[in-house]
Amino acid sequence: MTRFLPFILRNTLRNKRRTLLTVLSIVVSLFLFCTLRTVITSLAASLESASSARLITRRSTSLTFFLPISYRDRLTQIPGVEDVSWATWFGGVYIDERNFFAQFAIDPLRYFEIYPEYRLTAEEKDTFRRERTACIVGEKLARKYGFEVGDRITLRGTIFEGVWDFTVCGVAQPATPDLDTNWLLFNGEYLNQSLGDWGQVGTFVLKLADPDRAGDVARIVDETFANSAAETKTETEKAFQLGFISMLGNIQAVIYSLGTAIVIAIVLVSMNTMMMAARERTREIAVLKALGFADRAVVGLVLAESLLITLVGGVLGAGLARLVFDLSDFTAGGFFPRFTVTDGTVAQALGIALFLGVVSGVAPAWNAARLRIVDALRHTG
Amino acid sequence: MTTMRLPLQYNLRNLVVRRTMTLMTAGGIALVVAVLVLTLALAHGFSATLVSTGRPDNAIVLRGGATSEMMSGISREAARIASADPAVARGADGEPLALPEMVVLVNLVRRDDPAASSNVTVRGVEPRVFELRPDIRLREGRMLKPGTDEVLAGGKLGRRFEGCGVGETLRMGGRDFRVVGSFDAGGSGFDSEIWGDLETLLPVFDRRGFSSLTLRLTDPDRLADLLARLEADPRVRAEPRIEREYYRAQSEQLAGVIRALGLFLVVVMAAGAVLGALNTMYAAVGSRSREIATLLALGFTPRAILASFLIESVLLCLIGGVLGCLLALPVHGVSTGTTNWASFSEVAFEFRISPGILAIGLLASVVLGLVGGYFPARAAARRPVSEALRAG
Numbered sequence: 001m002t003r004f005l006p007f008i009l010r011n012t013l014r015n016k017r018r019t020l021l022t023v024l025s026i027v028v029s030l031f032l033f034c035t036l037r038t039v040i041t042s043l044a045a046s047l048e049s050a051s052s053a054r055l056i057t058r059r060s061t062s063l064t065f066f067l068p069i070s071y072r073d074r075l076t077q078i079p080g081v082e083d084v085s086w087a088t089w090f091g092g093v094y095i096d097e098r099n100f101f102a103q104f105a106i107d108p109l110r111y112f113e114i115y116p117e118y119r120l121t122a123e124e125k126d127t128f129r130r131e132r133t134a135c136i137v138g139e140k141l142a143r144k145y146g147f148e149v150g151d152r153i154t155l156r157g158t159i160f161e162g163v164w165d166f167t168v169c170g171v172a173q174p175a176t177p178d179l180d181t182n183w184l185l186f187n188g189e190y191l192n193q194s195l196g197d198w199g200q201v202g203t204f205v206l207k208l209a210d211p212d213r214a215g216d217v218a219r220i221v222d223e224t225f226a227n228s229a230a231e232t233k234t235e236t237e238k239a240f241q242l243g244f245i246s247m248l249g250n251i252q253a254v255i256y257s258l259g260t261a262i263v264i265a266i267v268l269v270s271m272n273t274m275m276m277a278a279r280e281r282t283r284e285i286a287v288l289k290a291l292g293f294a295d296r297a298v299v300g301l302v303l304a305e306s307l308l309i310t311l312v313g314g315v316l317g318a319g320l321a322r323l324v325f326d327l328s329d330f331t332a333g334g335f336f337p338r339f340t341v342t343d344g345t346v347a348q349a350l351g352i353a354l355f356l357g358v359v360s361g362v363a364p365a366w367n368a369a370r371l372r373i374v375d376a377l378r379h380t381g
Numbered sequence: 382m383t384t385m386r387l388p389l390q391y392n393l394r395n396l397v398v399r400r401t402m403t404l405m406t407a408g409g410i411a412l413v414v415a416v417l418v419l420t421l422a423l424a425h426g427f428s429a430t431l432v433s434t435g436r437p438d439n440a441i442v443l444r445g446g447a448t449s450e451m452m453s454g455i456s457r458e459a460a461r462i463a464s465a466d467p468a469v470a471r472g473a474d475g476e477p478l479a480l481p482e483m484v485v486l487v488n489l490v491r492r493d494d495p496a497a498s499s500n501v502t503v504r505g506v507e508p509r510v511f512e513l514r515p516d517i518r519l520r521e522g523r524m525l526k527p528g529t530d531e532v533l534a535g536g537k538l539g540r541r542f543e544g545c546g547v548g549e550t551l552r553m554g555g556r557d558f559r560v561v562g563s564f565d566a567g568g569s570g571f572d573s574e575i576w577g578d579l580e581t582l583l584p585v586f587d588r589r590g591f592s593s594l595t596l597r598l599t600d601p602d603r604l605a606d607l608l609a610r611l612e613a614d615p616r617v618r619a620e621p622r623i624e625r626e627y628y629r630a631q632s633e634q635l636a637g638v639i640r641a642l643g644l645f646l647v648v649v650m651a652a653g654a655v656l657g658a659l660n661t662m663y664a665a666v667g668s669r670s671r672e673i674a675t676l677l678a679l680g681f682t683p684r685a686i687l688a689s690f691l692i693e694s695v696l697l698c699l700i701g702g703v704l705g706c707l708l709a710l711p712v713h714g715v716s717t718g719t720t721n722w723a724s725f726s727e728v729a730f731e732f733r734i735s736p737g738i739l740a741i742g743l744l745a746s747v748v749l750g751l752v753g754g755y756f757p758a759r760a761a762a763r764r765p766v767s768e769a770l771r772a773g
Contacts, residue, residue: 018660025656032649061554061586062488062500064451064725097448158452161444229587231555233488246497247720247727258416262650265412269657272405276664 008304015277019309022273026313026356027320029266030349034321036255036262037345042336047241049178053211054114055218056240057204060233063089066200067230069192074224075204080217082209085110088188088202092155092164094145101141103155104202105188114207117175124149124170132190135166138181142171153184160191178338206234263352270313271360274306278364285368286376295369302368306361307354314353318346386685387676392693395665396700403697406661410701410746411708413650418709418734418742420643423717424636426733431632431721434570435624438601439513442594442611442621449631449724450484456590457481459617466610468603469596472512478597480513482506483579485586486726487553490543499720499727501542503532503553503586505579513595517571522547522562525578531561532577537729539563541718545575554585570628573718573729595624631723651749654701658753662694666761673761674770683762690761694754695747702746706739 012019057075059065066088075084090103108129112120120128120136128134137147147153151168166186174181192198206221208214218234225232235243278285285298322341324330330339396403435441442463447453455463463469464479472478483505491497508527511517525531538545544560545551551558558577566572583589598604604623611617666673673686718729 017663021656021660021663025653025660028649028653028656032646032653060488062486064486064500065586091452156446158446158448161446227555229555243498246494247499249717249719258646261412261416262653265409265650265653265657268405268409269653269660272402272657273660275401276660 004301004304008301008308011277011281011301011305012308015280018273018276022270022309023313023316025269026266026310026353027317029262029269030314030317030353031321031324032262033259033352034318034341034345034349035325036259037348038321038325038339038341039336040252040255041342041345042339043245045178045338045340046180046336047238047245049117049176049180050236050238050241051211052214052236052238053208054237055206055208055214055221055234056237057206057221057232057234058202058240060222060231063202065230066202067204067232069199069201071204071225071230071232075206075221078217078220078224080209080213080220081206083110083114083207085114085205085207086188086201086203087111087185087205088191088200089159090155090157090186090191091159092157094153094155099145102183104183104185105191106185107201108187108189111185111205114205117179118172118181119175120170120172127169128187131167131169132187132193133166134169135184135186136170136172137168137185138183139171139173140181141183142168144182147171155184160195162194164190164194166190205237267356267359270306270310270356271363273309274302274360274364277305278302278368282371282376285371286373289371290373290377298368299365302365303358303361306364307357310353310357310360311350314350314356317353318349321349322346385681387681387689389692392689392696395669395693396697399665402661402664403700406657406697407701407704409654409657410698410749411704413647413654413749414702414705414742414746415708416650417643417647417745418706418738419712419732420639420646421738421741422709422713422732422734424639424643425735425738426730427639427719427728428629428632428636429733430568430572430728430730431570431628432625433568434566434628435626436514436516437623437625438598439624440596440598440604440607440621441624441627442596442619443627445612445618445620447620450482450593451486451724451726453592454590455481455592455594455619459619460591460594462614462617463594463596463607463611463619463621466596466607468598468600468607470599472509478509478513480507480509480595481579481591482510482593482595483583483586483588484592485582485588487575489545489551492541492543495543499542499718500725501538501545502574502724502726503582504574504576505582506576507579510576513597514566514571516569517564517566520563520565522560525561525576527578528581529578530556530558530581532558532575533562533564534560535572535574535576536563536565537572537716537718538575541727541729551575554587556585568731570728573727594619596621631721634723635719635721647745651745655749655753658694658698658749659756661697662690662754662757663760665693666690666757669761670764671770673764674766674768677764677766678770687758687762690758691751691754694758695750698746698750698753699743701749702743705746706742709742710734 059067072084075081085107087104087106090105092103112125128136147168149168153166155164157164172181208217214236221234222232288298325339325341443453444455460481464477469477469479485503486500487503488498489501491499520536525533534545547560547563549560551560607621611619611621676686712732713734714731716729716731718727721728
């Protein structure tokens with residue numbers, strides 16, 4: 001077949017404009033396909049970074065209610081729980097509502113021991129424990145706003161009334177790039193004291209001795225506090241985060257149906273082109289057959305041409321997606337920790353290109369094989 | 382010289398003769414238009430739900446700085462002072478039309494997936510609520526008795542959440558509540574809420590004060606006076622705003638995101654579809670070189686030829702546009718739900734396809750036709766007669 005390659009190439013280049021338009025439409029569609037699939041893989045990747053070796057305990061009523069900090073001692077005593085820390089969602093506004101990022105008041109002592117994947121120097125941790133208004137910013141947030149150690153950050157409280165001032169005492173580096181570091185963590189004692197020895201927290205974080213027993217431990221925790229003033233709901237960190245994603249509704253189904261619509265649309269476009277190309281060449285194909293080319297060879301030539309066009313489109317489309325998203329550090333406004341086109345996505349895009357090539361080449365190839373030389377030579381077209 | 386126009390029939394026949402090509406190109410356009418219509422319908426349905434929530438003559442009073450009822454707090458004293466303001470209308474009994482409410486979120490299990498849960502708004506209300514929100518009607522069951530563990534569920538909750546159907550029992554804040562009725566709020570955001578007795582719910586959720594205060598204004602124009610008085614009073618320090626504006630502001634963020642995502646999808650898909658249309662029209666022009674030359678030789682002006690091909694392209698894409706609208710129509714009225722980030726609570730809403738949205742879909746297909754047809758049509762019109770006649 002390789003000796004026919006120049007012939008196939010020539011054929012695709014004969015109507016340059018048409019080939020270019022077809023390739024471009026495939027590039028555009030597969031770029032879109034890669035973008036959509038990356039939304040799914042990025043969501044999955046951000047869940048991967050959530051640990052199943054940690055449990056999150058919150059008030060069973062809903063996240064907007066708090067738990068007494070005194071629960072910590074009882075949680076520590078539950079068998080299977082190795083360490084306990086806590087965090088409270090602050091929900092402040094930085095300058096104005098558009099600058100949204102997560103802020104938590106955290107346990108100054110144990111939090112970073114339970115989350116070793118956020119790397120801080122011993123000195124940074126030490127300052128954080130000592131200074132009442134100290135805060136740690138994640139690496140991504142620091143980069144976004146240019147925060148440096150020593151900077152002052154002012155937040156306007158929405159849940160906790162008032163204006164709150166913090167001093168940056170460290171920048172947390174993520175251990176892996178999939179970790180979200182678009183956040184600010186501050187010394188929880190500041191919040192506690194400002195609210196007059198408030199004594200409540202949003203969630204407890206439990207480090208498990210054995211991740212396989214997560215289900216049992218979670219059940220025991222919830223039983224311990226059943227029928228108390230503040231009942232708890234405990235689940236793994238992964239399940240906790242999955243809960244947020246499922247609240248958005250069925251994103252996956254929407255993306256799959258869009259993906260299907262796009263693929264069908266490009267199938268239509270490229271089939272159309274291949275049929276046009278083959279129809280124009282009815283006479284040539286007849287000549288080839290008259291010269292003694294077997295039906296199989298003619299079919300092969302038509303199919304190869306179609307595959308060449310769609311694969312070039314596929315490679316360019318997937319490559320473009322890679323280039324755009326991997327180089328640009330796109331995060332959809334901090335919604336995704338990282339938006340990376342995976343190898344699997346590229347492979348799927350190429351698979352679609354291959355499928356397109358076959359599907360759009362089959363009808364014209366079949367026509368070519370069935371062609372009767374006499375009729376075709378008479379054909380003007 | 383009067384210019385002759387090519388009959389429309391000519392274009393129609395051409396489309397019919399090349400029906401496979403016509404259908405394939407129109408099919409591509411149809412999918413683009415369908416996606417466009419559906420995303421617009423989603424954004425429209427969502428904002429329509431929240432915009433229809435609230436009345437233009439009600440003011441909602443929140444703590445200064447609070448952006449939603451959930452974060453707000455109004456003390457009993459502040460509520461009493463604000464209710465007595467002269468800008469507040471009075472009911473038949475001479476009492477001010479003022480409604481202090483408590484709003485909390487509870488986590489409820491979804492019916493479609495027992496492992497998933499969402500935050501649902503629970504509102505503690507007084508019997509007066511139906512006077513301030515007259516559009517809301519009891520649909521099933523009966524009213525709740527004040528001072529009891531009875532609640533009403535919004536019309537859209539029963540199907541979506543465990544325990545929210547009439548006659549079922551709902552566990553909230555460590556206590557069981559009986560759903561004795563469901564109400565119909567005309568597709569507004571209240572349809573996704575649970576209403577219970579204010580004074581019963583306050584201690585259950587450990588709240589000392591109210592979340593918000595809703596006031597009927599004697600005249601919406603007096604909001605500015607009310608605002609000035611309430612902000613200045615050190616015992617109140619609260620911010621009233623028109624109820625309808627408050628809910629509209631809550632819908633803006635998410636509706637904006639849906640529209641932006643939809644726009645991105647549609648622009649990229651449209652680019653792909655235009656390329657397809659260009660291809661088809663170039664092929665149409667290419668295979669009719671001789672015909673075009675003959676027309677030119679007969680005295681049709683290049684302008685008439687250009688117009689004719691443009692019309693053909695627009696027709697082709699319009700077929701796609703109509704198909705796309707038909708494809709999208711069955712989704713009208715399908716209900717879905719999502720968590721509104723602005724309030725962190727579940728809102729159920731429907732895809733709403735309005736005539737305006739269909740018009741936008743058709744208009745988009747016409748634009749695609751003009752863009753995809755212009756260059757091929759120009760190429761056709763500019764061809765020298767002699768060259769075209771010689772061509773295959």
